[in-house]
Amino acid sequence: MAGCLVAQEENEEPRPKWRVHVELHVVRLGEKKAFGLLPELRDEKKIQGAWEKLEKMIAAGEAKLEASPGGVTEDGNSIKVWEGEEVKYPIEFEMPQLMERAESQKKEAAVVPGKKGGANAGANAPVSFPVTTFETRNVGLEFSGAVSASRDGKRVEVESETNRVWLKQWDDFEVGRLANNEKILIKQPRFSSVKSQMQLRLESGERMLLSVHRVPGTKEEMELILLRVWTVQGGEKK
Amino acid sequence: MNKRRRGGGKKSAPSTCVLACRSGVRPPSKQGALMVILAVLFLGLILAAGAREPFPDESWRVRVELQVVRVPERGADEWAAKLGDEKTAIGALAELERQCLRGAARRMAVLLGEGTEGRPRFVQQGDEIRYPIEYERDDSRLGPPKGTRERNGKPVVTGYPATTFQTRSVGAVMETSARVFGDGRVITVFIQAGWTQLNGFERVESGRKMDGTKLHVELPKFIYRKTSAVTTMTSGVPMLLGQYPVQEEPGTVELHIVTATARWWGAAPAAATPETKGEADTLVAEPWQARLELLRFHVPPEEALALRPQLQNAARVDEATARLLALAREKRVKRLETITLPTMANRRAVFENVREVSYGVEMETSGPPSFFQNEAPPLPVVPFATEGSFFDPPSTFETRNTGYTFEAEPRISADGEWLDIQLAGQAVDLDGYSRWGCQVYRDGRAAFAYQPHFKSRRTSSNMVLANGKRVLLAFHRLPAPAKDFEITLLRAVTRRVPLVPILTPSPETPK
Numbered sequence: 001m002a003g004c005l006v007a008q009e010e011n012e013e014p015r016p017k018w019r020v021h022v023e024l025h026v027v028r029l030g031e032k033k034a035f036g037l038l039p040e041l042r043d044e045k046k047i048q049g050a051w052e053k054l055e056k057m058i059a060a061g062e063a064k065l066e067a068s069p070g071g072v073t074e075d076g077n078s079i080k081v082w083e084g085e086e087v088k089y090p091i092e093f094e095m096p097q098l099m100e101r102a103e104s105q106k107k108e109a110a111v112v113p114g115k116k117g118g119a120n121a122g123a124n125a126p127v128s129f130p131v132t133t134f135e136t137r138n139v140g141l142e143f144s145g146a147v148s149a150s151r152d153g154k155r156v157e158v159e160s161e162t163n164r165v166w167l168k169q170w171d172d173f174e175v176g177r178l179a180n181n182e183k184i185l186i187k188q189p190r191f192s193s194v195k196s197q198m199q200l201r202l203e204s205g206e207r208m209l210l211s212v213h214r215v216p217g218t219k220e221e222m223e224l225i226l227l228r229v230w231t232v233q234g235g236e237k238k
Numbered sequence: 239m240n241k242r243r244r245g246g247g248k249k250s251a252p253s254t255c256v257l258a259c260r261s262g263v264r265p266p267s268k269q270g271a272l273m274v275i276l277a278v279l280f281l282g283l284i285l286a287a288g289a290r291e292p293f294p295d296e297s298w299r300v301r302v303e304l305q306v307v308r309v310p311e312r313g314a315d316e317w318a319a320k321l322g323d324e325k326t327a328i329g330a331l332a333e334l335e336r337q338c339l340r341g342a343a344r345r346m347a348v349l350l351g352e353g354t355e356g357r358p359r360f361v362q363q364g365d366e367i368r369y370p371i372e373y374e375r376d377d378s379r380l381g382p383p384k385g386t387r388e389r390n391g392k393p394v395v396t397g398y399p400a401t402t403f404q405t406r407s408v409g410a411v412m413e414t415s416a417r418v419f420g421d422g423r424v425i426t427v428f429i430q431a432g433w434t435q436l437n438g439f440e441r442v443e444s445g446r447k448m449d450g451t452k453l454h455v456e457l458p459k460f461i462y463r464k465t466s467a468v469t470t471m472t473s474g475v476p477m478l479l480g481q482y483p484v485q486e487e488p489g490t491v492e493l494h495i496v497t498a499t500a501r502w503w504g505a506a507p508a509a510a511t512p513e514t515k516g517e518a519d520t521l522v523a524e525p526w527q528a529r530l531e532l533l534r535f536h537v538p539p540e541e542a543l544a545l546r547p548q549l550q551n552a553a554r555v556d557e558a559t560a561r562l563l564a565l566a567r568e569k570r571v572k573r574l575e576t577i578t579l580p581t582m583a584n585r586r587a588v589f590e591n592v593r594e595v596s597y598g599v600e601m602e603t604s605g606p607p608s609f610f611q612n613e614a615p616p617l618p619v620v621p622f623a624t625e626g627s628f629f630d631p632p633s634t635f636e637t638r639n640t641g642y643t644f645e646a647e648p649r650i651s652a653d654g655e656w657l658d659i660q661l662a663g664q665a666v667d668l669d670g671y672s673r674w675g676c677q678v679y680r681d682g683r684a685a686f687a688y689q690p691h692f693k694s695r696r697t698s699s700n701m702v703l704a705n706g707k708r709v710l711l712a713f714h715r716l717p718a719p720a721k722d723f724e725i726t727l728l729r730a731v732t733r734r735v736p737l738v739p740i741l742t743p744s745p746e747t748p749k
Contacts, residue, residue, distance in 0.1 A: 032339055038348075042301070044501065095374060096397035129397065150293050155503070157294060157354075173370055173456065176397035181451050184397060188368045193407075196361040198353040201299055201503045212348050213363045 018149040019234030020156055022079055023070035024210075025226045026141055026164070027054055029063035034212060034222035041209040041224065051207055051226065066223065067141045074234070075149040084140010087167050089189045092133035096176050096184055129176070129184060137191060139165045141225075149204075153231040157201050160210075164194040164225065168216045192216035194225075205230040296504025298355040298418040304431050305495045306346040306410050307334055308484060314491035318578055321478040321495060322529060331476040331495060346433065346492070347410035355418050355500070364409015367436050369458050370400030371635065373444075396453070398445070406460065408434045418473075422500040424735060425471050426582065431479060431494055432464030432590075437486055442598055442632065443688065457596045457635065461485055463492060467587035469580045470527055470735045473500045481578050482591050485641070491576075526650040528657055530587070531729040532577040534642065534665075535562050536716070541571065542723035549710040549725065556708055559727055572722075575642055583650040592641040595668050597690050598632020638692060640666045654732040655705050662698040663712065663726060669693045693717050695724060705732045 040050035057063035073079040146159040168190045176184035194213045202208060207228045215221040309317055320330035337343040353359040374397075414429045437459045445453035465480040480494035537545070548558035565571035581587035646661040669691040697712040712726040 035335065035339060035345070038335075042303075042499075091403060092401065093399035095399060129399070148293060150295070168365060171368070173400065174454070175370075175373070175399050177451065177453065186400065188370075188403065190368065191366045192364065193366060194363045196351075196359070198351065198359040198361075199357040200352060201294065201297060201354050203503075208352060209350060210352065211350060211361075211363075214347070216365065 017234055018075040018153045018231045019072055020075055020079075020147040020149055021070065021072045021230050021232065022081065022143070022145060022147070022158075023228045024068065024081070024141065024143055024162075025051075025054075025065065025224075025228075026067040027058065027063050027224045027226070028066050028215060028221060029054075029057060029224070031214075031220040031222050033057065033062065034224060037224075038212060041212075041226075044206065044208075047207045047209065047226075054224070069141060069143065073147060075147065075231075078144065078146045080142070080144040082138060082140065082142040084138055084142070084165070086136050087139055087189060088134045088136050090131035090133070090186065091135045092131070093175065093186065094130045094132055096129045137165070137189070139167050139191065141165075143227075147229070149231045153233070154204050155201065156204055156229045156231060157199070158227075158229060159199050160197070160227070162194075162196045162210055162225065164211070164213075164223070166192045166216050168192045200227070200229075202227075202229050294354075294504075296502070298422060299501045299503045300353065300355050300416040300418060300425060301499045301501075302351040302359070302412070302414045302416060302427060302429065303497045303499075304347075304349040304351070304361075304410065304412045304429075304479070305331075305493075305497075306348075306433055307338065307493045307495065308344045308346060308487070308490050309334075309337075309493060310342075311483070311489050311491050314481065314493070315576070317493060318478055318481050318576070321476060321493070322578060324472060324475050327476045327478075328474070331497070334493075334495075349410055349412045349431075351412055351414050354503075355416055358413065358415040360411075360413050362407060362409065362411045364407055364411075364434070365436075366405050366407050367458055368403050368405045369439075370402065370455070371404045372400070372402035372633075373398045373455065374401050396445075398453070398455075406434070406458065408436050408460065416498055416500075418500045422502060423473050425473055425498045425500050426468065427471055427496070427498050428466075428468045429479065429496055430464065430466035431496065432462055433482075433492065433494070434460055434462040435486060437461045437593065440596065444632070455632075459596070460594045462590065462592050462594070463494075464590045464592075465494060465579065465588065467579065467581045468585040469587075470582050471496075471498050472735075473498060477580055478578050479580065480589065481576055483575060485591070485593060525735055526583045526654050527733045527735055528581055528583065528648040528650060528659075529731045529733065530577070530579040530581065530646055530648070530659070531731070532575065532579070532589075532644060532663075532711070533559065533562075533573070533727045534575040534577075535566065535725045536572040536574060536722045537562065537565075537725050538570070539721050539723060541565060542713075542725060545725075546713065549713070549727070552707065552709070555710060555727070559708060562725070562727075574724075577644060579644070579646065581646070581648065583648060586645060586647040588643070588645040590639070590641070590643045592639040592643065593668075594637050595640055595690055595692075596635050596637045598634065598687065599636045600632060600634035632687075638666070638690070640668050640692065642666075648730065650732055654734055657703045657705065657730045657732060658700070659703060659728075659730060660700050661711075661728070662696070664694060664696045665714075665724065666692055666694040669717075697726065701728070703728070703730045705730070 037050050037053065040046040040053075054063060058065050067083055069081040069083045071079050071081045142163040142165075144161045148157045149155070170187040171190050172185040172187055174183045175186050178184065194211055196211060200208060205228070207226055209224065210227050211223075211225040213223055215223050317330065317334065320326045334343055335345075338345040347363050349361040349363060351359040351361050410431075410433050412429065412431045414427060414431075416428070417426045418424070419426065439456040440459055441454040441456055443452055444455045463480065463482040467479065469477065471477050474497065476495050476497040478493060479496045480492075482492045482494075484490040484492050545558045545561060548554040548561075562571055563573075566573040575591065577589050579587045579589050642663070642665045644661070644663045646659050649658040650656070671688040671690050673688055693716070695712070695714040699711070701709060701711075703709060706729070708727055708729040710725070711728040712724070714724040716722050716724055
């Protein structure tokens with residue numbers, strides 16, 4: 001079997017290998033500025049000019065470069081870039097239990113049953129509500145793409161998948177009550193995300209606007225995600 | 239033209255059998271031959287998996303952009319009319335964008351679906367709502383399960399930890415694929431676009447503590463608005479895909495506007511329509527398009543019954559519709575829905591403006607089942623009636639869509655003057671909840687399960703309509719205690735697409 005594979009590779013037409021660079025820019029700016037630039041960012045002939053404006057805005061502090069991951073891979077391969085942080089959160093819990101501790105037992109002994117305690121008997125007793133399983137979610141920017149360059153390296157095809165994730169807030173859910181009716185709550189994360197799966201075809205060096213979206217939790221802050229892909233001669237000729 | 243394949247190249251590897259024969263080895267037995275065939279098939283599979291598609295030399299790039307914009311109800315009709323007309327749509331969208339910057343309209347989302355002709359693309363923006371759907375049951379009637387949960391004979395803690403969570407994405411979503419025809423001016427687009435919103439949580443009674451405190455689980459309530467259609471568009475010209483009254487924000491209308499733009503990508507100039515592969519192969523351009531316009535009103539009985547003969551009269555239906563619209567402006571009639579649904583001939587289009595209602599349908603109880611409705615004659619007190627706490631959340635939930643859904647598939651005559659439309663519309667309202675007692679305690683208190691009541695009106699029909707004519711589609715009386723009538727009117731307009739003949743692929747185009 002190995003012999004067949006070798007024979008096939010030997011018969012393959014030699015071709016130059018291209019390396020494909022991938023670069024993303026995530027820029028945060030005001031809504032008016034973002035939508036003001038949108039017509040230029042949509043136009044492949046004007047997007048480079050729009051990017052230069054964005055660079056000036058970043059330098060002047062009118063816009064902020066939130067992330068700028070990049071990487072390189074060989075033609076015909078995949079690349080995955082991610083930058084951000086990992087958020088852990090509980091997903092499985094044990095039944096709440098009283099913690100039998102000497103201190104709490106002493107306090108409990110001071111309470112005369114039926115007189116002061118009533119429904120609140122043991123309300124102050126420590127209760128354990130252990131988490132048994134956690135899950136982890138990556139927040140930040142993730143881009144993965146299978147890249148393929150044309151023979152002359154002038155054009156690139158990218159099977160792209162982009163994920164921009166934020167931790168927006170924590171939501172409370174009631175999962176129990178203490179004797180005094182105090183709620184036992186668990187917190188679950190609410191993530192905001194911008195996702196896309198697209199097959200892109202670009203000229204080498206071309207920029208493309210992948211997304212324009214509102215920053216979660218803000219009213220007038222927008223974010224732009226721009227992709228740039230270019231090829232360079234690399235590897236060794238066979 | 240390049241015809242390069244990824245990885246393996248085009249030449250197939252010689253089979254093991256051929257190699258064996260060339261090297262003078264005795265032909266294998268039947269069993270051996272079978273093994274060899276299997277090995278060859280296996281090898282073939284490996285090579286096929288690693289094979290690269292030929293690099294595309296030329297194709298159309300299509301950007302499908304969806305804008306979700308909210309405008310005041312007062313001006314919504316004007317926007318819809320301008321965006322519905324190709325001659326005014328570009329200017330209308332530019333003006334709408336300016337209004338957004340001035341704060342007179344709100345841009346909720348802009349989704350960019352960039353990609354290659356024929357390939358599906360998926361874009362989503364929004365929050366992921368995570369919520370528990372299953373819990374561990376806590377039942378002290380069965381004895382203290384964990385020993386230390388009671389103190390001085392009293393339960394100190396009642397717990398019902400969540401065991402399973404579900405996640406639902408809210409915000410804007412778009413799935414689309416496109417096919418470009420001729421010189422790139424005409425694009426056939428399949429699009430499914432929608433907006434989902436969390437509309438708070440519903441508390442579902444699920445148990446009692448010993449002191450009578452009710453325990454609840456919370457179920458999220460979602461609202462979504464969605465349109466799916468196949469439509470032919472002119473490159474770069476916006477089209478109104480959906481127009482929805484915003485249920486959670488009265489007085490506001492949400493517009494879903496889609497723009498598709500085709501650009502040529504390749505070494506050679508755009509001279510021919512290349513062969514297209516993928517899902518969009520099923521997208522065939524039709525010369526005729528239809529725009530279905532639906533109006534729904536809730537009308538007081540005196541007005542409804544007075545207008546009914548006019549609405550049924552083809553010659554006077556437009557006059558009666560104008561009267562209804564005037565009454566709606568005076569707030570004497572409630573205008574529920576104004577739907578503009580674009581679709582291609584022979585393609586089904588679906589409109590949904592839905593508020594989801596979730597409710598428990600299966601409950602677990604520790605004792606014998608004992609149901610009685612509302613305050614109806616109580617059953618004998620169940621002997622196990624508890625002094626402990628318990629938590630019996632519904633074990634199965636059901637979700638029902640309330641609101642309005644409409645789907646239609648038009649056939650259009652060769653001259654575009656007639657439409658034969660197969661259609662179905664459904665309105666569902668939540669009427670309230672009925673209480674079903676399921677347990678009685680020793681102290682006489684009862685625990686209840688709640689079940690929703692729905693009211694629905696449905697119309698399924700097949701209609702032949704003249705281009706531009708309006709017809710009374712449905713006339714329903716709303717169930718008591720409401721006295722109003724629901725009136726649904728349909729109008730269909732055809733439009734001829736300036737379809738450029740599909741050019742024959744050039745000889746260089748790779749097959």
